[in-house]
Amino acid sequence: MEKIIIFDSTLRDGEQSPGASLNTKQKLEIAQQLSVLGVDVIEAGFPIASEGDFEAVSLVAKKVKGPVICGLARALKKDIDVCFDAVKHSKRRRIHTFLATSPIHMKYKLKMSQDQVFQAAIDAVRYAKNKTDDVEFSPEDAARSEIDFLCRIVEGVIDAGATAVNIPDTVGYSVPSEFGQIISKLYSRVPNIHRAVISVHCHNDLGLATSNSLSAIINGARQVECTINGLGERAGNASLEEIVMSLYVRKNFFNVYTDIKTSEISKTSKLVSSLTGMVIQPNKAIVGSNAFAHEAGIHQHGVLAKATTYEIMTPQSIGLKSSELVLGKHSGRHAFEKKVKELGFRLAQKEFEKAFNDFKALADKKKNIYDEDIEAIVENEISREKQIYELESIFITSGSAVRPLAKIKLRKDGKFFSAEASGDGPVDSAYKAIEEIIAQRFKLIDYSLKSVSIGKDAVGEAMVKVEYKGMVYLGRGTSTDVIEASVKAFLSAINRILRNIKGRD
Numbered sequence: 001m002e003k004i005i006i007f008d009s010t011l012r013d014g015e016q017s018p019g020a021s022l023n024t025k026q027k028l029e030i031a032q033q034l035s036v037l038g039v040d041v042i043e044a045g046f047p048i049a050s051e052g053d054f055e056a057v058s059l060v061a062k063k064v065k066g067p068v069i070c071g072l073a074r075a076l077k078k079d080i081d082v083c084f085d086a087v088k089h090s091k092r093r094r095i096h097t098f099l100a101t102s103p104i105h106m107k108y109k110l111k112m113s114q115d116q117v118f119q120a121a122i123d124a125v126r127y128a129k130n131k132t133d134d135v136e137f138s139p140e141d142a143a144r145s146e147i148d149f150l151c152r153i154v155e156g157v158i159d160a161g162a163t164a165v166n167i168p169d170t171v172g173y174s175v176p177s178e179f180g181q182i183i184s185k186l187y188s189r190v191p192n193i194h195r196a197v198i199s200v201h202c203h204n205d206l207g208l209a210t211s212n213s214l215s216a217i218i219n220g221a222r223q224v225e226c227t228i229n230g231l232g233e234r235a236g237n238a239s240l241e242e243i244v245m246s247l248y249v250r251k252n253f254f255n256v257y258t259d260i261k262t263s264e265i266s267k268t269s270k271l272v273s274s275l276t277g278m279v280i281q282p283n284k285a286i287v288g289s290n291a292f293a294h295e296a297g298i299h300q301h302g303v304l305a306k307a308t309t310y311e312i313m314t315p316q317s318i319g320l321k322s323s324e325l326v327l328g329k330h331s332g333r334h335a336f337e338k339k340v341k342e343l344g345f346r347l348a349q350k351e352f353e354k355a356f357n358d359f360k361a362l363a364d365k366k367k368n369i370y371d372e373d374i375e376a377i378v379e380n381e382i383s384r385e386k387q388i389y390e391l392e393s394i395f396i397t398s399g400s401a402v403r404p405l406a407k408i409k410l411r412k413d414g415k416f417f418s419a420e421a422s423g424d425g426p427v428d429s430a431y432k433a434i435e436e437i438i439a440q441r442f443k444l445i446d447y448s449l450k451s452v453s454i455g456k457d458a459v460g461e462a463m464v465k466v467e468y469k470g471m472v473y474l475g476r477g478t479s480t481d482v483i484e485a486s487v488k489a490f491l492s493a494i495n496r497i498l499r500n501i502k503g504r505d
């Protein structure tokens, strides 16, 4: 059986999802989990895009061992230089450079002829090859490129030293049999094709990203670019979990394998969802909350009699387990530390101490502490950025016959600021009081609240999206008190906005 290389682009294409932005620490945490999951390549970012991207790629290259660490670069010397400076810290580093080859992109975006594009691609690959052995080239919008030109450029970049050539369906336009044929044509027409790994990168605009990727594998592609939960530009990329589980469940059909530890899929999916704030639809294949739920009586009866009557894979195969009762008030540091490790987190000493304090505080309020509660505490710690305003206290009155009123006290640079306000319900009142203290208005465009574990005393997680000057900022907050969680979420979004304004001055 041949191996399929899993190239994960959650931190690059995935982070380009509208509304999903990650800080450096969160990116590192995801990269570390991707390494545990067993991906072969991590595309950690687009280093020239911003200073933050550069920092994140450098940090991942320094800290994450195992997978190849890859950075994206346009076919320009300065991009390739910056990309190499970021990935060079890893022993296993890759430069991924790209240039569009479709008539529409060459004419309107690049304003370059076929010959100019061909030469620029060759030059970029040669230039990158001088810096590192492992070079990937993508003819952007390959699925809409002329096949003769595509064959010519693929042959050219392999001659120039590309070790992987990626065929992207950049705009999610292709259909499975057509996309598979592109790959098989390349195999029959490009003489040096066996000197490089042929990769695919499919977008999900028509819901065909996974199907197109699998069709490419049938036709000889040996690397798949994908993202956790299918995150990515617009409708997203092919989802890692769908590709991997298709190959796993239908091993006999595909006759290939991956090195992915499937029992880490569920954990990775949850981590990415909670750090990016991108909620997973319940009926999402593999990782949706309903993916293993049987509703119809006849199905339930069948599954109880023999699981395989209606289950093509087990929940355990993706690492799903039901909520277990774990820790409580009397659990000590060791038990907590062990649990944190079991859940797959790595915390620095200082973060651990803070998380442990949060755990103790939670144990005072809540009798049973579940895995999900601990995950929420630890993720909170990982996501913590320097706060400008911190919540000191909340006092709320609310009820069916009283006017809701919120008194909020915030702390900034050791000084206290208070305000009270009245609005439509307790959350609105609290948000108004915060706006009063900061003396600015913010536009709340999304608000959601869910419980992270089970029971009436479960920890609530609030998520908000706040718009400010055309940009969308995400905020998260957790607490056993839903009003407090909502206030923390709003405040964390506002802190992001204020930091961003400060950063630009």
Ligand SMILES: [Zn+2]
Residues within 6 Å of the ligand: 013, 170, 201, 203, 232, 233, 237
């Ligand atoms: Zn893409």
